[in-house]
Amino acid sequence: MDINTELTGGLVLVHPALEHDPAGKQNTIGVIRFADMADDGFYVAFSDHTTALYASDALFVLKSVDEIHHLLVDHGDRLAFPELKALTQLDLTIRYGDGDKLRNALQLAVNNPDIQPLCLDLLKDVIQLQQTNARKR
Structure with missing residues (x-):
């Protein structure tokens, strides 16, 4: 392809x-x-x-599911709580969410501009x- x-x-x-x-x-x-x-x-x-x-x-x-998860695990302790919460929610949405998981995750990035450098390419x-x-x- x-x-x-x-x-x-x-x-x-x-x-x-x-x-x-x-x-x-x-x-x-x-x-x-x-x-x-x-x-x-x-x-x-x-x-x-x-x-x-x-x-x-x-x-x-969006970055790959694995890349987002690794960024969260490796750098989560350096994030301010609102960014940590938003990135965690994005990670969980991609992995376990209902419906259009990717659109919902991307919407979380729209709503939380501070995490965009961490989850978007x-x-x-x-x-x-x-x-x-x-x-x-």
Whole structure:
């Protein structure tokens, strides 16, 4: 399966500090409807039925379940209580939540901006890592 197919249908969060947002959706969850890797273009649909084109450095995705859990275990003692509580809730939501666990976890990140650096990666970085790993195979 290619990376375009893997990304289509995936949840993303529009960068909260995006200066030039074509749809004004900073810090909003959307779904990738089409990925044009050659032009670094990602068509993202939102719950209000709007769609906008973003570059990969304007979108965040959740880190892997294991990575979030390890960050919590390894660095939880250094977090202020509100961040520890939010990150723990996010971890538990991904692992044991009901319904759309990923959307619910991403919503926790939206509601708790201080944990975003701990639980989100830029889509651009994720793609680069996947491409690097694919070349090594």
